[in-house]
Amino acid sequence: MKKLHLCIALWILTTGFCVGQKKKADSYSEYKSRSSQSSVAELLRNAEMAKSSNAAQALDYVQEALGMSLAQGDILNEARCYLLLGEINEQITEWTLALENYNKAFQRLAVRFSASPEYSKTLRGMGSTYLKVGNYEQALSYFQQALQLKTSALEKAELQVSVSEVYYQQGNYQQALAATEAIAVNQKTGDEILLGKIQNQKAKIYARLKEVDKANDFYQSSQLNMRASGAAAPARDEALKQTKEEISGALREQKRFDEDISLRNQAIDYNLESNNLNEVSKDKIELSKSLVAKGETTQAIQQLQEAATLADSIQNSKDEASAYLTLATLYEKNNRPSEALKAYQKYSRAITRQAEQTEASQQERAEILRKQKEIESLSNEVIAGQRAEQTLLQQQQLTIYGLLVLIAIILVTSYFIYKSAQASRRANQLLALKSLRGQMNPHFIFNALNSVNQFISQNDERAANKYLSEFSRLMRLVLENSQEDFISLQKEEEIISLYVKLEHYRFRDKFEYSITIDETLNKEAIQLPPMLIQPYIENAVWHGLRYKEEKGKLELAFHQHNNLLQVIITDNGIGRQKSAQLKTANQKKHSSTGLKNIEERLQILNTVYKTQYTVAIEDLQADSGTRVVISIPVTT
Template sequence: MSAFLKHIVILNFIVFSTLVLAQNNNVFNNQNTRFTVRGSVVESDTRNAIPGVNIEVNGGGYTTTDMSGDFKIEVQLGDELTIRSKDFETVYYTIKSNERIEVRVEKNQDDKVLFRSSKRLRSNPETFKSLIDSAEAYLKKDAQKSIRFITEALSESSSSKEKSLVYDVLGDVYMQLKQYDLAVSNYRTSIQNTETNDTSLKLAQAYKLNKNYQESLQMYLALNKSNLSNWQLVSLHEGLGDVYLLTKNFDASIAAYKEGLAVAQKHLITPKITDLNSKIAQVYGVKGDAEQAKGFFSKSLQLANTENKKRAVSEKLRVADFQNEISDYSEEIQLRKEALSTISEIETDSVFDNESPLTPQNQNYKIGKAYASQGDVGNAITYLEKSIVEAESKRDLIVKKEATRKLSEVYENAEDYKKSLQAFQDYVDLVDQVYAEKEKEISQAARFSRELTTKQNRITSLESDRELSESKYQLTNEQSKRQTLIIYSLIGGVLLLLLTAFLMYKYIKQQRLANNLLALKSLRSQMNPHFIFNALNSVNSFIASNDERTANKYLTDFSLLMRAVLENSEQDFIPLEKEIKLLELYTKLEHFRFKDKFDYNIKVDENIKINDFLIPPMLLQPYIENAVWHGLRYKKTKGQLEIGITQTKANEISISITDDGIGREKSIALKTEHQQKQNSKGMGNIKKRVSILNTMYKDKVDVAISDFKKDGDTGTQVIVTLKKINMLKN
């Protein structure tokens, strides 16, 4: 297959069943069963095999197609296969059975990249160089301004070498912006004009960061080592080691790093000697060879201390992370404390953003965590509080949130429930703030992505216009060829429009998913304060009646419930078993307060495999709360609350919440105007959650509320129908 072969994005999956359907259903009834799926990637028309295609599973598995185009990989039902190659668009496929998969790729004609020398004269030969220098100067400071200079430089370019330089710098800009797919495209364009070792190394690096691992390996291995400088040769071996590590080929990774280390030591390339010792140590750590890892980390740490302070402290923190992984907390704490003192020295000369590990709040938080792991509550609290103060001054919401959450856990372990509850309440407030900040960031990222797309299209359009103009100039006397060029330009325009439409569709789909996820998080976060408020009112009533022992017992159970709710607060769905435990604990707390008002019974059908079903967290609790607070509480005689879970179909269960309270009509009549608004808002919140989840997961939850008459009272019955959910992200 040609090195410049391109493919249209038309991929057909042909599924060959290897088992009878009934046997399939029996063997793969358990979604967690792992099995091997086989497949192949071939050209549609010739049936020629396509080797070296990256095959990756979202659970972490990785392989490539062999020379026959075949592959096999271990998966489980619901896994997503990513089939990626530089020669066709990335394909995503969801595993539904032990089927054999065939990917057919339709081949298009080779793209011709023709850069003819322009015959126009530039008014100033230095203009192009000045624009390129400006673009490189603003590369890290202001990407948009850098792209503007690149666009102008492209219009001034008059040779393939100059065009190559333009696209090389543009690739650097996109690497800085972490837009690795765009970086790959521009580096390839640069190489098509003039191939250089420096750009080839950059392209290999961009392929790696874009997870095109096989293409990255091919680029590194294709380079002629005899033509590389010493620094480039070290970079090549380092890059190979990185890719082998990412593809879990640890022995090859270590071998590549050691080859690079030998070159760096021979030619005294000190920064690379430090880096490679550190990377070798990390691979040994991943392999579980702690002694080898310690030896290489010791070397990298000694070498880093001979360099500048920033490099030294970075390596020290890398070693501290390793000590944490092997549970050597004392050594970790010592290293982080040394790093803190160095950070305070270099902070006056350097500015670190909040994402950098070189921040006091980050290190104080990790020291606090290490002390907590040792059981040293006093020091853990001290450093966690330092972290919170530092994070507050630096407006680092992420570290502040995590440090506050850890502080709540430490206080809870120390049985200081009052401070634990206060820290938890602070944590809930911080979660809301983080959500708000993330929503802003998503909006800004979407706007910036649109701007980048516009600029890239402008550059592409400019280059197309230049090529068209130059072709017209050269082919003025060749009418037939000019007509052919126009036809090709129209085809290119249609393809560009199709590509733009596809990107817009993909963007809209991703934006819609992001909006749904944000809405779910927002709705979940609105439920917790209301739930906590009601529970704290219960504690208050016990305290008011001087029943301190009962209040303490209630608060202990309440803290357990809060911790469980917090653990599930980030999930769209949780196992039914967890939800049942939450309901048992919550109902127990409500009965604890209103013993004279009702008894309750929770009955789960023994035939139900509760681990097979998922449910939105905190979905049932508001209905139980309504039954107790608005139905049973006002009943003159002692009532009964029944919670039943039965299986109605093989993939469907029914959850009933039944009370013989005063009924919805009387309850509404007793409520104040404020209470009616609050209840309406709470029920509306649940309806919105169910609606969004059903949109995302195809109608898996249904809720029906009706009256339930028993012995003269009009009670209420809530029926929640829940279907099995296949948790796949589209």
């Protein structure tokens, strides 16, 4: 009976194996049949045209081309597909994937197609990617390998510029100059693009060497040659922008502000002509800094206002936020609190929009990476299909062997599916965590700005200025750390102390406070999530102590219990029950939203980092206040 059961099991598995192999063979045959209807070369041309403007669509073309190339066994076209994938990954700054795909192209080209243009292009792509990730030794190696190939004089000259860039990034400026001097360019041949690149490279190097006049001369010549040549606008403008920033930095360092202003105005005029409005807004922000340095505050304010308006019109929230923050700081320094407040409010709205745009961009990026995984899966499927077709032609005696292969494939596939799902789930959780953290900052900033507004409405300009100065410092600390998953207890103490000081400044007749930190705690080593404690302090002040008739007390205590950092927030306010009775519907909504965000953050933190963050809220007797105990796993 046992043998019968075993035979039945083997028959079921064997049947499943054959069906599975047939499906894989069908997938392989499907791509094989498509190759007669579509041209791989045409698909690759379409992908090349789409990669700069629509990476997701380009990946669709590459997926189709790769499937057909694999089905045909066309190694050269397989390599072309992987080369294009590497370029797309490099374009979206996915360096690891870029190197993986360049390496796949390299492996297919190195033996049989080392004289092909694709091989040289692959070496340059690998060198470029290693340069961008700071692996200068590898970058130099691949550029030098490409230089050994039989390529045109123009390509060799381009590679020499790349070699110069490696030395430049390493800080070997004399070697970088020597590399550019080794390039023989006949200015009468019409190679203005190459000549412009060489001049631009020299300009960057001389700027780093603080020889600003030489740098500017080469920069001006580079602009003329590159713009006259009709070089591709994005690459050309990016190269010129980098050099402009180097020269600008050197001019400011030497306090040659008039020349820096002239340089920025020249760039603004050109970018307006070429409709590069994003760069115009950036230049206006930088221009304002030199104007401030010269004491021309009015002109600086005008440039910042124009930059903010322009950035808003083109939905560039990042530059809009930068312009308003710089403007607010300038108003603040010039004792114009009302205008500073308005600028901070606009800045707050801009960073909210920026967070939304960042989230949308991350979703687009996630979609591109999903397509990339589909292509990897396709490659595995087609290769498996080829093998399946061969397996179906073999003798029946190989059934048991095939069964073992099937089991191995199932185990390996299950493992990779599990790992992929786990990685995707972790990525989504981290994205949600970042989104929740981002929601806290605008809410926190708006509350603080309302405090400033109250001082101004009470005609207490001195108090407003003092509060605004402290708030500005606090906001910078919060924003500096808002992108970090964890910060030190030392930094959190600084933020919390400043925040409580501001709340006390506003409600000084409502409560006194104390902050106690166990001296044995290693404040630099202990790490905790930012903006985790502040909402509970805010609740204690705004919903407990603020409504208390007599003066209350707020106590914050930090101490370590076993492997937990315990933060205890105690107030002797009116208590949660009475506070709930006094709240308006809008207040209840905002309060619950803030605490809900904290709860969601704690759940995600516990899931992602396998930790046990907990919060316990206790009502003290006779409606005499609330105690919150936050338990944080000690990580160093």
